[in-house]
Each structure stands twice: as C-alpha cells, then as structure tokens.
Amino acid sequence: MTIIANILGELFAPTTAAYALAAIGLNIHFGMTGLMNMGQAGFMLLGAYGFAITQMHGANLFSSVLFALLLATVYALLLGIPTLKLGPDYLAMVTLAAAEIVRIVGRSTSMTSVTGGSAGIAPQDFTTQFENLSPLPDGTSTFLIWTYNNNIANSWWLRIVAWVLVALCAFLCWRWFRSPWGRVLKGIREDENAIRSLGKSVTKYKMQALIVGGLFGALAGIVFILPRSLNPDSLGRTVTFYTWTILLLGGAATIMGPILGSCVLWVLLTAVKETMRVSIPPTVISSNQIEALGWVIVGVALMLLVIFRPQGVLGNRKELAFNG
Amino acid sequence: MADNNKPPVDAAQKQKQDQQKRAVPTATVREPFYDIARWGTKPPPGEDLISTAYGDRVARDLAFVENEPGVHKPDPILVADNVVRRFGGMTAVDVGHFEIERHGITALIGPNGAGKTTFFNLMTGFDVPNSGSWRFDGRDMQHVNPEQVARDGMVRTFQLTKVMSRLSVLDNMLLGAPDRPGESMVRSLFPGTWRKKEQENRQKAEALLERFLLIKKKDDFAGSLSGGQRKLLEMARALMCDPKLIMLDEPMAGVNPALKQSLLDHIVSLREDGTTVLFVEHDINMVRHIADWVTVMAEGRIVAEGQPRTVMDDPAVVDAYLGAHADVDLGDDSVLEGLEGRV
Numbered sequence: 001m002t003i004i005a006n007i008l009g010e011l012f013a014p015t016t017a018a019y020a021l022a023a024i025g026l027n028i029h030f031g032m033t034g035l036m037n038m039g040q041a042g043f044m045l046l047g048a049y050g051f052a053i054t055q056m057h058g059a060n061l062f063s064s065v066l067f068a069l070l071l072a073t074v075y076a077l078l079l080g081i082p083t084l085k086l087g088p089d090y091l092a093m094v095t096l097a098a099a100e101i102v103r104i105v106g107r108s109t110s111m112t113s114v115t116g117g118s119a120g121i122a123p124q125d126f127t128t129q130f131e132n133l134s135p136l137p138d139g140t141s142t143f144l145i146w147t148y149n150n151n152i153a154n155s156w157w158l159r160i161v162a163w164v165l166v167a168l169c170a171f172l173c174w175r176w177f178r179s180p181w182g183r184v185l186k187g188i189r190e191d192e193n194a195i196r197s198l199g200k201s202v203t204k205y206k207m208q209a210l211i212v213g214g215l216f217g218a219l220a221g222i223v224f225i226l227p228r229s230l231n232p233d234s235l236g237r238t239v240t241f242y243t244w245t246i247l248l249l250g251g252a253a254t255i256m257g258p259i260l261g262s263c264v265l266w267v268l269l270t271a272v273k274e275t276m277r278v279s280i281p282p283t284v285i286s287s288n289q290i291e292a293l294g295w296v297i298v299g300v301a302l303m304l305l306v307i308f309r310p311q312g313v314l315g316n317r318k319e320l321a322f323n324g
Numbered sequence: 325m326a327d328n329n330k331p332p333v334d335a336a337q338k339q340k341q342d343q344q345k346r347a348v349p350t351a352t353v354r355e356p357f358y359d360i361a362r363w364g365t366k367p368p369p370g371e372d373l374i375s376t377a378y379g380d381r382v383a384r385d386l387a388f389v390e391n392e393p394g395v396h397k398p399d400p401i402l403v404a405d406n407v408v409r410r411f412g413g414m415t416a417v418d419v420g421h422f423e424i425e426r427h428g429i430t431a432l433i434g435p436n437g438a439g440k441t442t443f444f445n446l447m448t449g450f451d452v453p454n455s456g457s458w459r460f461d462g463r464d465m466q467h468v469n470p471e472q473v474a475r476d477g478m479v480r481t482f483q484l485t486k487v488m489s490r491l492s493v494l495d496n497m498l499l500g501a502p503d504r505p506g507e508s509m510v511r512s513l514f515p516g517t518w519r520k521k522e523q524e525n526r527q528k529a530e531a532l533l534e535r536f537l538l539i540k541k542k543d544d545f546a547g548s549l550s551g552g553q554r555k556l557l558e559m560a561r562a563l564m565c566d567p568k569l570i571m572l573d574e575p576m577a578g579v580n581p582a583l584k585q586s587l588l589d590h591i592v593s594l595r596e597d598g599t600t601v602l603f604v605e606h607d608i609n610m611v612r613h614i615a616d617w618v619t620v621m622a623e624g625r626i627v628a629e630g631q632p633r634t635v636m637d638d639p640a641v642v643d644a645y646l647g648a649h650a651d652v653d654l655g656d657d658s659v660l661e662g663l664e665g666r667v
Contacts, residue, residue, distance in 0.1 A: 175513050180498070180506030180522065183491070187499045190488035194558075197448070197482070198500050199474030199565060200507070208509045318545065319490045 003274045005145045010266040014154065017162035018044075018224035019266070022239075023246040023258030024169045025216030031253035032182060033209040034189030036092035039079075040217050041239040042099025045232060046071045047218025048225045049106060049115060055126035061133060065222065072218035075102075076211040084206045099240060107232040120231035123153065127226060131157070154227040162223045166259060169216050174255045176212075185209055186253075245302060251312030253319070260313055265298070272297050378595050382428040382616045389617075391630030391638070394421035397617075401426040401569055401600050402447065402478070407456030409439075409446055409624075416442045417453070418624045424569070429591060429601045431611040431632070434621035435645055440604045441483055443621070444573055448480045449473045461568060475502070477568035481575065483604070485554040487561075489547030493538060496546045496557060497529035498522075500564030529564060536560045536590065552579040559590065563599075570594065572603040576610060588614055608636065620644060 010016055022040050029037040050068030059067070079098055083091045105111060107118040115121070134157040136150040149155045176182045184205050187195045192202050221235065228234070242265070250261025273294040277287065285293065311317050385398045400423035409417040417439040424430050432440050445451035447458060449470040457466050460478050468476070488496050504525070505511055506518030533539045536556045541549060546557060555575055562570055575591070576584050592614055594601050605611050611618060611632055618635045620628040622644030628635055635641060 172513065175515075176509075179512035179515070180504050180518060181509050181512035183495055183499060184507050186491055186495075187488045190490055191486045193450070193470075194482070194486035194488065195499065196450075196470045197474055197480055197486075198561065199471050199479075199502065200499075201469075201471045212509070 001145065003278060005147075006274055007267060007271045009146050010270045011263050012159055012163060013266065014158045014162045014223055014227045016262050016266045017159070017166050018220045019243060019246055020166050020259045020262035021162075021169055021220035021223060022217050022243045023250070023262055024166070024173055025213035025220065026243050026247050027252060027254075027258050028173065028176070028185075028209055028213035028216065030247065031257075032177070032185040032189065033206060034088065035206060035210060035213075036088045037095045037210070037213065038092045038244075039095030039097075039099030039240055040213075040243045041235050041237065042095065042102045043072050043075065043214040043217030044221030044224060044239065045099070045102050045106065045235040046075050047221035048230050048235060049102075050218070051222045052121045052126040052225060052230045053114065055129060056121065061129045064129075065219075068218045068222055069215050072214040073211050076214040077207070080207045080210045084203050084210070096237075096240075100237070103232045103236055115232070116230070118232065120229050120234075123226075123229050126230070127153070130161075130226060131155070158223075158226050162226075165219060165223065169219070170255055170259060177255060181205075248312055249302060249305060251315030254312070254314040254316075257312055257314045264313065268301065269294055269298050378427040378598065379592070379616070382425055382595075386425060386428065386617055386631070391628075391634060393619075393626045393629050393640075395423075395629055397423045397425045399426045400424060402458065402460050402602075404447065404458035405456060407443070407446055407453050407458060409442055409451065409453045415624050417446060419443065419456070419621075419626055422619065422626055424600060424602055425617060426600050427595060427598060428616040429595050429603070429614055431615035431618045432602060432604045432621060433606070433608070433611055433618060434627075437623075438621040438644070439624040440621055441573055442624075444480060444571055444604070447473075448478060448571065474565060474567075477565075478571065479562045479565050479567035479569070480571040481555075481558045481562055481573055483573040483577065485551070485558050487546040487549070487554050487557055489545060491546060492543050493533065493546050493549070493557060494526070494529060494542040497533060497542075497561055497564055498525055500561040501525040501528070502565045525564075532560045532563055537586065552583045555579055556583070556587065556590075559587070563594070567599060569600045569602065572601065574604050574606070576605055576607060584610070612636075 022044055025043070026037060026040050029035040029040075047068040050071040051064045054064040054067045055061075075098070079091070079094055083094045106115045107120075109117050111117060131151045134151040134155075136157050138150060140147055140149050141156060143156075148159070151157050176185075184195065184200055187200075188202055188205055195205075196202050224235065246261035246265050247258055248261075249265060250257030250259065273290055276285070276290045276293065280290070305312075309315075309317075311319065389395055389397055402422075402424040404419055404422040406421075407417060407419045408415065432443070434440055442451065446453045446456075447460075447465070449465070449468050449472070457464065459465060460473075460476060463476065465473060465476075465478075474480075488499065491499075503521060504518075505521055506515075511517050530539060530542065533542055536559070538549075538553060538556060538560065541553070546554070549557060555578070559570075559572065559575060572591070575587055579587060588610065591601055591603065595616075603615075615632045618630060618632045619626055620635060620638070620641050622640075627640040627644050628638040630638065
C-alpha cells in the first residue's frame, strides 16, 4: 500500500510540479520559439538563490520572489543580447556554459558567506516565511491514501501552491499559444528571415520568449528547493536534461505536454525503483544499483518512445511531417 | 490574359478630350453609345482612348526614357547609387545608378551569378553593402534593418520560398498583416483588445487567398502545399502588408505553366492596385509579356536597361548571356588564331 501511495504520490509531488514549471518555460523557448536553451537549470538555480538568499536576510516573501524573477530577467538579457542574433546553436552552447558558471560560482568556497558554498543553504533559513503563510492547521493530514505534513517541508501547503502555480503558468501559456504573439513566435521557429521580411523585429520577440521562459524556470527553482535544501549540485546539468526529456516526452509545442510529461516521468521512475526494491533482494542488487538501474530502464523506455512516437504523448504527428 | 487587364475607360475624360481635340464632330459615324463592352475594347474609328490604368501611364512615361544603363526615370520610387558588395576578392554587386519607376513592373534579368539576389538582399537590409546609398520613396534606407524596411513598404519574397511549414496557410497570411495589436506580449493575454483587428485581418487574408486560389487550403499546414502553391502563398503573404514596392525573387521558378499564367495575371493586377513591382526572372518571354521596363545585370553591374521589346537586342545583353564571341565559330582554328592576335 505504501508503495502505491509513494508511486501515485509522485503524480502531484512538489518536485513534479517544479519540473512541470521548468518544462513549461522550456516549451516557450523551444516548443514555441525554437530557442535551444540547454541551461534551464541555470534559470532555476538563479531563481532559487535569489529567493533563498533574500529570505535569509529577512526580506518578505513577495519581494524575494520578485527578486528571483528579476535575477532571471537579467540573466536572460545577458544571455540573449550576444547570442540571439546568431544561430540557434550558439544559444545552446552559451546557455549550457552559463548554467554551469552559475552553479560553479554558487558552490565556490569564496562565495560561502553568500551562497553557502557547496553545502548550499539549509531549509530552515528560507522556508519559515512560506510555511507561516499557510492557512492550514499544524500537524499532518491524510487525503485518500496519502499522508503528508500540512505545512512543513514536503507539505500539502507546498503542493497546493506549486500546482496552483503550474495551473497559472499553463493558463498563461495557453493564452499566449493561441494569440498573435504566439503565432509570431511559432513563425520565428519556422523561419526567422521570413518573419523579418514581414516587418517584425525577430530579436525582440526572441528576447521576450527567452525572458518569459526563464521566469517560469526561476519559479520552478523556488518550488524545487522548498521541500529540500538549496544545494547547487542538485540543480546541475542533469536537471536541464530531465526537463528536456519531460518536454519531449509530453510533446513540445503543446500546452499540457510538459505537465503530463513531468507526471509520467516521475511516476514511472518511482514505480520502477519501488518495484525493484521490494521484488529483488538487496543481496542481488544493492539499493544504489537500483537507483541507477531505474534510470537505465526509464531511459530505454524513453528511447522507444522517441523512436515510435517522436512527437511525444500529446504532440501532433502531422507537424513532424514537415521539416524545414 | 491581356484582355482581362484592358485599361478601364473613363468616359467623361474621353468626352472631354473629344471636345478639345476635334473641331469637326464625327457623331454621324459613331457606334451606338450604349454598347459599353465594345467601348472598352475598341475605340470608335479615329478616336483615342485615355486610360487611367497605371500600366498605360507608366508605359507612356517610360516611352521617353532612353534605353541605357543607369538612366533617370520620371518618377522613381527606389534610387540606388554606387552600391558595392564584395565577397572577399569577388565583387558581387557594383551598381552605379539604378532607379525603379513607381507603379511600373520592372524586370531584373541576367545570367546566373549576376548579383540579382544579392542586390535584392542589399536593398531590403538582409545584407550590408561595402559602400553605397539608396533611397526608397524619398527616405534614406542605408543602415535600416530588414524589419524596418518591410514596415516602410518595401517587401520581398525569397528565391527559395520561405513559408512557415508548421503553421496553417491562414496563419502564414496573418503573420503578414501590418497592424497587429495582439502581437504585443502583454496585450496578447487579453483577447478583447485584439480580437476585432484580428477578425479584420482574417477577412483580408481570406480575400487574398481567394484571389490566389488557396482558399480551400487555408486550414492546411503550409508545409503540405506544392512548390507553386508556396510561391503563391509567399506572394499573397507579402501583399498582406500593403507594400508600396514588392520585390519578387524568381516568382515563376518551379511553377507549372498553367499556374504561371495566373501568377502573371496577379503581378499585372498588382500594378493596377498601385503597387510597384520589381521581379527577377529567367524566362524572357514572361518578362517581355508583363514588364514595363527591363534592367539587365551581368557580373554585378547593370549592363543594359530598356523597353522589354528592344532590350534583348542590345549587344551588351547578348554578350552577357552568350559571351562576347557568340557570333564567332570557335571550332575554326584560323578564326581562333585571329582572335588571339586581336587580344
């Protein structure tokens, strides 16, 4: 029973929501505009730092979130100004490198007084205000088969906030997707020069897309660290690649794709690991190996998906028929 | 096709001219007045029709222009001076002076590699020349980026057709619309602020698609269109901006003859809508058919300009297309020796 609760609990876990948010942001970058952002984790980490550090110094919740978003905007501008006029591959390289720079600077010993170095920032330094804001009573609650704390750490309160955020971002994305603004972005994805020849400032639109997607990434970073501590290494390259996996799994350029992709990936991963844990004795495969093997199995499943359903779960196969 | 585009006759003007010109009334031999169809196509004997069509006006204006490269025209919309573009050691474009007559259809022809497309790119801001200046409709267009060029009314199409494959045909068209409040990031979230304009643009787009015979395809992905249909779509999309000057880069390439005919009709009808047309084409018959003026480029320079009927006889054009020794039998050794002696 606990296994099933654990597996299905992933469906609406805060981490799932965080990845969904990051993937929605990436969807605006890649799915809508065709920008190859290989450093979504950089936006997340910067958002997380912006939030946690200001919280540590006693700023209120609202201004902390605002500061995180501001950092992401500045970061997007810094990345975009030199690269958006160049081809898509340059943006990919720059974002990948920049995300690493953010992480390495964050974990460097000389920054320990600000960012906490490689140990990061402990949750009690930045979660208090968020937890105090909760209208829920103290203690734990059980809903159907799931029991979580109401307010502390991996709580119901965080789940509610996280999924409300996801819903809000998905709504914004839906509005944009069907608007003339979204149409211009999709046009840029298809052919920049054609859009330019029709009198639209391509660089401006790309910058807007990069910033908006980055803002969603920063929100994702905040949601990501709230149930745990802020550790720069937990928001490294792999997070970017998980986000890409989620996006392609769910279907790029769809509204619900990133959310569905995040749910499917984490439920699947937990299911595989939990099943192996109970069915295979630790003398045959140790729990560390199960952790790794879980990824191997999910990886193979994803490869099969990409081969047999390249458009993702929700994508439109017809769109893939015309390349270029 | 020419019959469809016969100049509309302004009856009032005709009568006025009638009175001025003719002291002796010829009313006795006139055809019945009510037969307008015959009026449109055939003037009564001994009378001239005055046409208000741009085609005739431009033809009249250009009739007095000398047939020589870099000549001044009565009412130019685009004037380029000393535009030079070099790629390394190769000079792709070196245009001394070039003018495009307003409301005219100007054809830009020349052998492959003559610099026609590069010249297009330079004029529309997609490429930057090493030197030179050009004015469009009185405005200096140097250092203006492509999007601003398009907004100023100089819209181009591409030799390799650029359609947005994974957008519907209608969406492709709507991207061309000039007035689009919904394309601002914040306003796009509030459909109330742009829905009305969007509806207007949609009607305009559908009217254009109807004209270009693409209306049945409007909800299909543009990527599913054939090559010729893409050319039509690209042209229709460029027209969404209501351009003053439309620059068509090989609009007929890869288009089947039947569609070619309708494309030609469209180009001619563009002129009557008040749009100036500059187009690159290789098919000389097509050029002769619709162009008011022909400019010939070779090796980056403008080597000849003139009326479409006569320009092909210009020795510079023959040289450009066939080589300087087109009339010499190079299989004859004695002739070759003679040539070498001369060179």
